[in-house]
Amino acid sequence: MTRIRITVTINGAVVERAVDPRMLLSDFIRHEARLTGTHVGCEHGVCGSCTVQVDGSPVRSCLLFAVQVDGREVRTVEALAAERDGALHPLQEAFHAEQGLQCGFCTPGFLMSVEPVLDRVEEMDDAQIRALISGNLCRCTGYEGIVCAVREAARKMASPSRSRPGGAS
Amino acid sequence: MKPAPFRYEKPRSVEQALALLAAEDEEPKVLAGGQSLVPLMNFRLARPSLLVDINGLAELSYIRREGSRLRIGALTRHAVLEESPLVERHWPLLTEAVRLVGHPQIRNAGTIGGSLAHADPTAELPVALAALDAGFVVRSRSGARELHWSEFFVGQLQTSLQPDELLVETVVPALPAGTGCRFDEFTRRHGDFALGGCAVTVSLDPDGACTRAAIALLGAAPTPIRAARAEAELVGRPVTAESAARSAARAVQDLDPTSDLHASGEYRRDLIESLVARSLLTARGRAREGVPA
Missing domain, CATH: 3.10.20.30 (Beta-grasp domain)
Structure with a gap:
């Protein structure tokens, strides 16, 4: 061909x-x-x-x-930290802090599915988070840690831009 | 898990696409969103010799109202339909249905035309469009024709599209004032293929009597089907819990859904009956409130 x-x-x-x-x-x-x-x-x-x-x-x-x-x-997924001079993206930080991964195989897919939504919404309830990640399978964590991580990341990323609209985050 | 080799063409116009589809010595397949076709190719269940990638045909991506009818271009993505305020306001059944299609990543890529042409009996949009009495415009080099949904779907994964034809548009008539809708289905996990489901519309006159009803069933047969007798029985009087239950029982009376490892046919029939009864009451409530969805 x-x-x-x-x-x-x-x-x-x-x-x-x-x-x-x-x-x-x-x-x-x-x-x-x-x-x-x-x-x-x-x-x-x-x-x-x-x-x-x-x-x-x-x-x-x-x-x-x-x-x-x-x-x-x-x-x-490589873009997340590369765009921050090697520092982890807040979503990656949250996956780490909330134990949103065990073997890590599925993690890049979760991160890339969730990340664009964090820029659009202020906070998400658990039903919205579960709908958002419904297209990503994890065979280790049972999802609780992942849901917590997304919720935390949404909260953290919302707060700076809320207090200073248009300001640097 | 890798597709067999194929020739790839990306036409710049619908005319070019139609010429490619008409090629005598090829087994062409249209590539739109690829969310059903590419898995089949990765498994080598589909081995087209030529892929005609229509993703460059921006003229097939639109949602607009012309007169009272909704026109949806074949290349419109599920996510665009999901977020259309026009559709949510006037055809809320489609908004409710499209939210249940696959997962967000699938809806970002999958197209309305692709879902229809794939004709999976458990797909949501074909059933919603059957309830709405939609038609489909298909084109070939010899011209265009419009097919009613009941002429378009002919079997499991089978449509009346000819090999040289391209589905270009879905046309949806307006719903009368005083109509409520409901799309519901049951899946074991969020986004899975549904075991059964239904799309219903209920139109009420100012006194609350039903003037028109549509009941389309998902997973009940190899194609979407309408329960015409059950619909007719609802007309002329108010929709009550009793009449909804009777109508639902009538809707599944002659059904013989497939049995497979996911569910028995008997279970599917009971499931669809429950969903229809419940959905009729929800649609009636929405018709009364004048709330579209």
């Missing part, structure tokens, strides 16, 4: 490659861009481990072909 040349911005860096049309975005991120924070679990859209953001929206990277993101912006 003819390879197709694509240009994708991943975490702000331009990645240009010629790829087989059948290459999944998840494989492109891991094997071509060499960013292995995005984990591949089920490869059929059930587990949510491979969730990344494409043009700001969380999507499953195992259900997109790399050719489909030609010219678009992809954001992976």
Whole structure:
């Protein structure tokens, strides 16, 4: 099959490659861009481990072909700390503090699913949090720690911008 | 877990897409959101020789009202439908249904046209659109035709779309004033495929008598179906707990849902009956309050 040349911005860096049309975005991120924070679990859209953001929206990277993101912006879990000079994102801090992970395999998917919502809402009740993370499976924690972590992160990220609207957070 | 090789084309216009679909020597498949097709390809249950990626066709992504009817472009994402104030105000049944489709990540990518063309009998939107008497506009190089939902869905994962045709638009008629709606389903886990469900509408006159009812069933048959006799029995008098229960029993009377490892057919029938009875009363309440949803 003819390879197709694509240009994708991943975490702000331009990645240009010629790829087989059948290459999944998840494989492109891991094997071509060499960013292995995005984990591949089920490869059929059930587990949510491979969730990344494409043009700001969380999507499953195992259900997109790399050719489909030609010219678009992809954001992976590596961006969270990289954008803060290596310091953890408040959501990552909260997962750590609230024991929202055990083995950590599913964590990148949870983080990328939840993170864009934290910028939009002030606080979330548990039902909203559970609906938000319903597309991500965790086989270790039983979810309580994850729900606590999301609730805490939403609370922490809401407070500075609330007191100083438009100010730096 | 990797798809078989295929040729990839990304047309820049609907005409180009239709020409690609008409290619004689190919087994083409339309790629829209890919949320059902790509899993099938990853399992190699689907092995199209050509993927026609319509994601560049921005002209197929819209939600607008023309006259009294709602028109939804085939490439509209579930998340866009979910957040449309126009839809929530005038067709709240669709808003209620789309919130139950998969998970947030699926709704960000999946398209309305893709869900319809995939024709899964447990999908929410086909059932909601059956209750709303929707039609679908399909195009090929030889022209366009509009199919009523009952002509479009022909079997499990089967539609009357021809290989050279592209679904381009969903057309939804307006609901009469004094109509309440309800979409409900039962799943074992949030976002799972439903074991059973229903979409109902109840229209009341100022005295509270039912002037029109629609009952569409999910997971009851290989396609969405309407319970016409159960609907007719509701018309002409107020909807009460007793008449809702009678109508629900009538709706499932001749059903023979599938038995599989998730549930027996008998369980599904009882489940759908309960959901219909409950939903009719909820829809009646909403019709009375004039609250759309």
